[in-house]
Amino acid sequence: MMPAAEPHGRGGSLGDAASPDAPLAVRMRPRTLDEIVGQRQLLAPGSPLRRLAEGTASMSVFLWGPPGVGKTTIASVVSHATNRRFVEISAVTAGVKDVRRELDTARAELAHGRPTVLFVDEVHRFSRAQQDVLLPAVENRIVTLIAATTENPSFSVIPPLLSRSLLLTLEPLSPEDINELVDRALADERGLRTPDGGPYTITDTARADLLRLSGGDARRVLTYLEEAAAGATAGESAEISSAVLAASVDRAAVRYDRDGDQHYDVISAFIKSVRGSDPDAALHWLARMIEAGEDPRFIARRLIVLASEDIGMAAPSVLQTAVAAAQAVQLIGMPEARINLAQATIAAATAPKSNAVIVAIDRALADVRAGRVGPVPAHLRDAHYAAAADHGHGVGYRYAHDWPHAVAPQQYLPDELVGTHYYEPTDHGNEEAIAARLETIRRLLAPGADGPDEPR
Numbered sequence: 141m142m143p144a145a146e147p148h149g150r151g152g153s154l155g156d157a158a159s160p161d162a163p164l165a166v167r168m169r170p171r172t173l174d175e176i177v178g179q180r181q182l183l184a185p186g187s188p189l190r191r192l193a194e195g196t197a198s199m200s201v202f203l204w205g206p207p208g209v210g211k212t213t214i215a216s217v218v219s220h221a222t223n224r225r226f227v228e229i230s231a232v233t234a235g236v237k238d239v240r241r242e243l244d245t246a247r248a249e250l251a252h253g254r255p256t257v258l259f260v261d262e263v264h265r266f267s268r269a270q271q272d273v274l275l276p277a278v279e280n281r282i283v284t285l286i287a288a289t290t291e292n293p294s295f296s297v298i299p300p301l302l303s304r305s306l307l308l309t310l311e312p313l314s315p316e317d318i319n320e321l322v323d324r325a326l327a328d329e330r331g332l333r334t335p336d337g338g339p340y341t342i343t344d345t346a347r348a349d350l351l352r353l354s355g356g357d358a359r360r361v362l363t364y365l366e367e368a369a370a371g372a373t374a375g376e377s378a379e380i381s382s383a384v385l386a387a388s389v390d391r392a393a394v395r396y397d398r399d400g401d402q403h404y405d406v407i408s409a410f411i412k413s414v415r416g417s418d419p420d421a422a423l424h425w426l427a428r429m430i431e432a433g434e435d436p437r438f439i440a441r442r443l444i445v446l447a448s449e450d451i452g453m454a455a456p457s458v459l460q461t462a463v464a465a466a467q468a469v470q471l472i473g474m475p476e477a478r479i480n481l482a483q484a485t486i487a488a489a490t491a492p493k494s495n496a497v498i499v500a501i502d503r504a505l506a507d508v509r510a511g512r513v514g515p516v517p518a519h520l521r522d523a524h525y526a527a528a529a530d531h532g533h534g535v536g537y538r539y540a541h542d543w544p545h546a547v548a549p550q551q552y553l554p555d556e557l558v559g560t561h562y563y564e565p566t567d568h569g570n571e572e573a574i575a576a577r578l579e580t581i582r583r584l585l586a587p588g589a590d591g592p593d594e595p596r
Contacts, residue, residue, distance in 0.1 A: 164366040165359045167330045168321070169213050176217070177324075177358065178317040179210055179310055188306055192284070193218050200278045200285035202263070202293050202302065205310030208357030211288035215259040218286060225249055225256040231265040236273055243277045256283045263287035264296035271298045278304050292404075312356025321358055322347060325365055332369045334378050340369050342380040349382050353389065364389050406432075407442060410485075414443075415450045419489035426485050430478050440466035443484050451488060452497035454569035461487045492569025500563035507557065514554025542595035547584045559586075 170176045173183055173193050182189045192199060193214075203211040215228070227242050246256035260266070260274075277283050278301060285305065293302055313321075322342065325331040332340050342350070346368070354361035368380045371388035410425035429439055444466060447459040465484035469477040507513075523534025538548035553560060565571035565578060 163363065164325060164332065165362040168325055168328065168362060169216055171217070173214075173217055176210055176213060177320050178313040182308055182310070189214065189308060200283075200305040201287070202297065202305050202307045203286065203288045203310060204293055204307060205290070206312055206357065207290060208359035208361075209310045209312055210358065211310060212259075212261065215257075215261075215286045215288065218257055218259075224284075225254055226259065227256055228259040228261065231260055231262045231270070234260075234270075236270050239270055239273050243273070243282060246277070246283045250282060258283040258285050260285065260287045262289065264289040264291035264293070268298055271301050275301050275304075295404075313354070313358055314356070315351050318351050318354050318356070318358070318361050319347070321361060322350065322365060325362055332366065335373060338378060340372065340378050340380055342368075343382065345382045346380050346385045349385055407434075407438075410439075411442060411446055411450075414446055414485065414489045415493065417489055417493065419486050422485050422489045423482060426481060430474075430481075436469045436474055436477055436481060437466070439481055440469050440484075443481070443488060446488055449498045450493055450495055451491050452494045452571075453565060453574055454494035454496075454571045455491035456570065458484075458487050458491045492571075494566045494568050494571050496563060496565050496571065503562045507560070512556055514556040517551050517554065519550065520552065538595070545580075545584070547581055548595075549584055552585070 173190055176183060184190070188199060188201070192201065203214060205211060218224075218226070225246070227246070229238060229242060242258060246258065249256055258277075263271075266274075274285065275298070278285050287297075287305070289296065293307060326340055326342065334340060342365075350361060350364060350368075353364060364385070365380070367388040368385045371384045372378060372380050375384065377384070406425055406428050410422060410429065413421035413425055426439065430436070440462070443462040444459065447462040451458045462484045465477075465480040468480035472480075518532045519534060519536040519538075521531075521533040522528065523537070528534055536550075538550045540546050540548040542548070551558060561582070563578070565575040567575060
């Protein structure tokens, strides 16, 4: 393949891989599809991705996957396809005017027989308006769009744009893939070299630690390896040991994109662990979110919702605890508020569970939306105006506190819904006592039920 024009762009991520001063992860970026590690499911002969890179296909693709699995690398490889301009823009910094300018240039170049590959990094950060600008160019093949995203495109990309493109899902790299990357970085001429030009070595335990820290992220493992090599050099050694690696890497950065899929996956695991009454798992996911810099207010809001949705009247005090934790987040902030969030998490996870509250309100809403409403019974209508009695409003109303148990036997639902039960308490926690009381209440309220005819 003959190289195309040098990539250019605005706030891009394709650096100068030929520069000896470039980071190791940039220098080691594959130059062909055959050099790419992992993603074998996408690289088979005749696959759309391979045909795109070879310049025998014209299509737009979305590359969806976690950080460090090859999205930018694939774009870089495609940039060397025969007779194609390659333009890179970042959705973080490019505006609508920037996108329009690049598309106008691409249209002019296409008129002279030179197609353009437009690489949009972090496309999920584009607004709907920016995506709308791309749509005609993709539809009319003014550009071949390669869009990289860590966020599920179903949530972040407008359907018309997605339907006109091929969606390719990239997977985290396996330990075998990471091992291959480490070997290549230690042996390749573009890789690591000691100050006198010799190779570095890595102990088995350090290699195992590196694999554990990688999280399937090629960029991360190469960054850690480069820092560890610098640490070994500072200690006048060419061997990367576990101690050198630990000293070079302060702590493992949790692979968690709080603006992308991992954001939704981890909060989902957190909620499901609390719902499943596993405080240890819930605390793990809470720690993952805290360590990743998740907004603590978001965590607190989810706990408040969960306290009613999954616990409700089985342990009503949990809602108070969750609200108090949210207030603590506002009042004292992080890192101290991690303790309050942990307390609310433990309280919610260990509480008896009931979804009776959400089931009840959703049943009631379903009836209302289905048109099962009916007029307000006359005796329940507002009687606080002069002519109310003339219309029968409030006539016959029974004041609950005048009756035994403060339960006044009368109809409260519209005629169409008499006998309907929305709230069905479980026998979990506090709801066991509520269920017994509610059974008595409903017996007293039932039409024709035995009871006093007059107030006490």
